[in-house]
Amino acid sequence: MSTLLYRLARWCFQHRRRVLAVWFVLVIAVIGVAQASGGKTSDTFTIPGTESQRATSVLKKDLPAASGGSTQVVFAAGSDITAARYEKAIDTAVTELGTLPQVATVANPYRAGTVSPDKRIALATVSYMVQAGDVKNSTVDGLGPAVRAARSAGLQVEFSGTVYPKPGNAASPELVGLAVALIILLLTFGSLVCAGMPIVTALFGVVISMMGMTALAAVTDIASAATSVGAMLGISCGIDYALFILSRYRTHLLAGHHPREAAGRAAGTAGSSVVFAALSVVIALCGLAVAGIPFLTTMGLAAAGSVLVALLIALTLLPAAFGFAGPRAARFSRLPVLRRALPATRTAVEGPEKLTGTRWATWVVRHRVAVLVTGVIALGVLALPTAHMDLGLPGAGSRPTSDTSRRAYDLTSEHLGVGYNGTLSVVAENITRTAQAQQIATSLGKVPGVATASVATITHRIALISVVPTTGPNDPATTDLVHHIRDDRTAIEGDSGTRILVGGPTATNIDVSTKLGNALPAFLITVVSLAFILLTFAFRTILVPIKSIIGFLLSVGASFGAEVAVFQWGWFKDVFGIDKSQSLSFLPIIVLAIVFGLSSDYEVFVVSRIKEHFTRHGDARQAVIVGTGQSARVVTAAALIMAAVFASFLFTPDPMIKSIGFSFAVGVLIDAFVVRLTLVPAAMAIAGKRIWYHPRWYGRLVPDPDIEGEQLERHLAQHREPTTV
Structure with a gap:
């Protein structure tokens, strides 16, 4: 493989100019397709086969107006909201809301009886003919103008539900991450040319990936979180892969090689590591399909596509960029702000044995047993809060108060009760008489944990019954209530001859969380097994993959522990601008996939340098010191860049994206600095030469991928190719 990548890089x-033109055309084409498709992501999560989904299917068939998206409009007054002037204004607003495109019905609060007992708020429900993800932007934008009469009358109007106006971000988190990445690259290379290349090439990949997701959203459901995850990985992996190859390219330039030859050698060595690292991430992301959850499968495949694009760009567009930069990539900038970084930068290239990373690796190897024991215990302690992880889908109650849905949530909780934010929709089938539906509602009203239960509508032999819990949508007691109704459905149905299904957004979120929790063990086993095979093939030893997997489990456990402490327990909540809530239900499976893939990245980069030195000299412990020292600087820069990109998403108002970005950032930092640059060298120093053992039959049967470039070096020694351009 190293020889193939060597030739590909030299050709690019x-x-x-030809390579750059092809990528430019691809970018323009993808943007054009995305604009023409009009695709839009969705925040609606459904899982086929669950009871809530069956309830939705029944409603979609017999009562479409109750199966689509919905908006809850909260009207709040400082005095009696039933006063004539307020009632007139709300009636006008309800009429205007009913004229919006795609609106099926609007429930008037005075007729529906959704006025609070203290007469301070009134709730109107807008039901759409289509699912939440299919509601047009023009319809959502029309919600505000439609309630102008109510606001003119002095009423406060807020929106919530599955469809509501969402504020735009004042600053794109991607731009924040890119700015931090540029600073780190400048300090790492001491060169504007070298700092700019990874940023520019990564932007090509991000544009292609994001526009590709937009185009796909026109033909399939893609969760909004998928674009954020794709952007995180597209930027971070794109920069990191370019960083590793660029670092080798610069080393070969300063060693006296012609730029084209340096590009080939960099791709043949670091490029091989990048390929295996990227494949580890892709395997982990594609493994999300094992869970059997459509939106999660789509998210994984979309994110894997972003990583593949980043890989292709690193192997083709980056060598082309080397061609445009030429020898300038070996020059150091004269900018005063970078002068302090120049000594360390020059040392990284000219005297790697003097690097801080080498001194650190020497210390770790000298105290290897104590370092390994202390590190494992520390990460184990950090992982302890994971035992208290409570999975769910954080709703409006965890959003910032600047969000209209949060203000609607607070008003409803204060004046009607928190349960009105998580109303359950119970579908009763085989209804032939109104008395049957009323009997079911009466039985539901007697269930512990139910505040009220009333018949909303009856049509086509089905009845829709609204059940208001006494607890909020993310309260564990509400989850218990849903399970209790389902378990006791026979007693609730009685002799009415009907059949009930519990659905609605709150029940759907509960079902999603349950299914995700059940899918986690199978997913973990599948991904770890596939990655074990890949790493065994890459390093031709069994002990390295086992060590890598154990290290990953320590990293991800500590990441989960930190997430629980911050997002569930509220530690440093003011610092991160969050409110306590449940842990995102699909967070564990996403973090397992991505952190595992990224941890394999650093494992490949560090261990490949160690093996490279061991293959040449045969001294296992010295190889650990030299290999770790040579890779520490670039791994540090890569981890800081990746963590900065992930952490930049903490600036978004969405609590789901905040928790994803936080968990990724913590996982990457712990894995890179604690596991790969500390515990891995300690463990490999303890194992010595035994770490590279493999049976003879394995060496005969399994081809050598030459991840260290040893075969390439022999090939170049035997066949000296011309170095002229």
């Missing part, structure tokens, strides 16, 4: 270097 030689034909740089």
